[in-house]
Amino acid sequence: MIATYRTLLVGQFQQASQYRVSMFLYLLFSLIRPIIFLAAWSAVAAARGGAVGGFTVADFAGYYVCMGLVLHFTTAWNAYEFEFEVAQGRLSPKLLRPLHPLHYSVVENLTWKAFTAFGLFPALVVIAITFHARFETQWWNVALFVPSLLLGAALRFFLGWVVAAAAFWTTRVNAVVTLFDRTAFIFAGQIAPLALMPGILQTLSYVLPFGYWIGVPTDILRGGASLEQSLVWMAGQVAWLIASYALFQIVWRAGVREYSAAGA
Amino acid sequence: MSAIIEVRDLRKTFRVSERESGLRATLRAFVKRRYTDVPAVAGISFTIDAGEIVGFLGPNGAGKTTTLKALSGLLYPTGGEARVLGFVPWRRENAYLQQMTLLMGNRSQLVWDIPAADSFRVLQEIYKIPDEQFRRTLEELVELLDLEPLVHKPVRQLSLGERMKVEFAAGLLHSPKVAFLDEPTIGLDVSMQAKIRKFVAEHNRRTGATVLLTSHYMADVVALCKRVIVIHRGKLLYDGGLAALASRMAPYKLIGVTLRDGADGDGLAQYGEIASRDDARVTLHVPRDDAPSRAARLVNDLGDRLVDISVEDPPIEDVIDKVFTSESVS
The missing domain is CATH 3.40.50.300 (P-loop containing nucleotide triphosphate hydrolases)
Structure with missing residues (x-):
């Protein structure tokens, strides 16, 4: 499998290198949300005497810089493309090869993230310096962040495939994907750090899988939680990853039975 | 082997939604879909x-x-x-x-x-x-x-x-x-x-x-x-x-005859059904089994008037078309 991935990565790199402009736009997408919310919360904090719920402008900057990093490395857009693949029959050749179609998406995600990461890091450093970002990161935060980031990415990836599988039953899966994304937007920790979410919304963020995608790795990296709390969150990530993988297996098997290979 | x-x-039935044309039908279909089962493959074996x-x-x-x-x-x-x-x-x-x-x-x-x-x-x-x-x-x-x-x-x-x-x-x-x-x-x-x-x-x-x-x-x-x-x-x-x-769907052959003196075809009808005329060439439908003897007779009877003669199977497109039209192979 390693050799297969290596070859697929080379092929994907060759392909991705053709699309420099879209790579730049993807990078912009990774950054634009954190910057907008950072600017908004900075204004609110300034208006309230320098802090909101214990978060100063520097804390918000630390949070959104970390979130920019997490968002970039965990976002998966395969669900948006899957509708096109099913409707146009482009899934068919992939289904008929002795390699699960999922692997192509993994490679595609890895490639684009690697390409755009070169622009992301300097941009985040500039934001951190501009807003005097504060991090309370300790050595164990960094040690836990890496697996937590991978868990968040895998969780988002499988959830994306579960949602994408709706394309087997409906021709307009983008409506479903958009609903998923908007829900995630509220509960994943993008609008505000999860610690600032009001009562029921905060509870829902940790009950639903969304907080484990962005909020948890972000808080672990910036040092926003104790070691014990971080480990409990990571256990939640593992639980949701197992659940989403199981769900993916169920909907995928049911979905390919429905696949009509239209247009293929 | x-x-x-x-x-x-082997069978495969697709469920497809259908509705009549027009705004009213569109609104009705928006509330309640109507589906029809379309058998794309209806039990084939080979x-x-x-x-x-x-x-x-x-x-x-x-x-x-x-x-x-x-x-x-x-x-x-x-x-x-x-x-x-x-x-x-x-x-x-x-x-x-x-x-x-x-x-x-x-x-x-x-x-x-x-x-x-x-x-x-x-x-x-x-x-x-x-x-x-x-x-x-x-x-x-x-x-x-x-x-x-x-x-x-x-x-x-x-x-x-x-x-x-x-x-x-x-x-x-x-x-x-x-x-x-x-x-x-x-x-x-x-x-x-x-x-x-x-x-x-x-x-x-x-x-x-x-x-x-x-x-x-x-x-x-x-x-x-x-x-x-x-x-x-x-x-x-x-x-x-x-x-x-x-041979089953088209139990005939085509004899193409090109005549030196033009293809009015008069008299050729006795050798077979005239299927087409094109300048100096006449094409005849003849029963498959009789094709060799009819061709031989044509060569013999037409003598110097004959420039060219061919015996061919009907185009496969025609055979297949006949199968599709009759929906059976006798």
Whole structure:
């Protein structure tokens, strides 16, 4: 499998290198949300005497810089493309090869993230310096962040495939994907750090899988939680990853039975 | 010979929504959908032996592509059974996928942005083709399909015919034992069609691969298939030799006669039914069994007036058209 991935990565790199402009736009997408919310919360904090719920402008900057990093490395857009693949029959050749179609998406995600990461890091450093970002990161935060980031990415990836599988039953899966994304937007920790979410919304963020995608790795990296709390969150990530993988297996098997290979 | 493809009572029904035209019908359908079951394949059975090239014929919507998709593993059937190389296709086991290919003339499986040579490398890895076998097969395909100038250009820069040749190579790199070819020459010019046909025949000869081919170009079928399976409205109408189909559905031959003094054809009606007249040439329908004696009589009776005479089977298009029209093979 390693050799297969290596070859697929080379092929994907060759392909991705053709699309420099879209790579730049993807990078912009990774950054634009954190910057907008950072600017908004900075204004609110300034208006309230320098802090909101214990978060100063520097804390918000630390949070959104970390979130920019997490968002970039965990976002998966395969669900948006899957509708096109099913409707146009482009899934068919992939289904008929002795390699699960999922692997192509993994490679595609890895490639684009690697390409755009070169622009992301300097941009985040500039934001951190501009807003005097504060991090309370300790050595164990960094040690836990890496697996937590991978868990968040895998969780988002499988959830994306579960949602994408709706394309087997409906021709307009983008409506479903958009609903998923908007829900995630509220509960994943993008609008505000999860610690600032009001009562029921905060509870829902940790009950639903969304907080484990962005909020948890972000808080672990910036040092926003104790070691014990971080480990409990990571256990939640593992639980949701197992659940989403199981769900993916169920909907995928049911979905390919429905696949009509239209247009293929 | 052992059966490589076994199909028994295969069925596939699609559920499609339908509504009448007009705004009222649109609003009604928005609230309550109406569905109809459309049987695309309605219980067909056949077997194909190793190394055969079989033509799978039928008008548009007959169920040919649906059958091919089910046999390749893309579609789950509604009922019936099928085994290809001993595998149930729709289980899509890797051991099966490694031994078969589905090539669709109107679909691309190559990555458009990179040269085909790079896609070939990816396919080598996916199909786990050993280096030596990959090199040998690729050399063979490059030679047979004259691919050398094409494989290093990005696929999107290739013409339709060039792309189809490269698609063939991509689909056959892993030396499949079974190839499902769905309209492999569609949209290609006459010369390219002939090249693809020649390639399929040569590939079959060299590798012994079993081929099930659909095509609306009868030239493909005549050139490649001794046996044809004809389906219509999802049901099997005929399974047997192409020549036998012609003699059963069109029990006549065509005698073409070119006369030195023009083709008014007067008097020729006694030799057979006049099918057409074109300048100095008259074409006669004659019963198949009587064709040799009628031709001999024509040569004898017309003497110096005769410039040319030919005895031919009716065009296969006419035979097939007759099958589709009558919806049965007597």
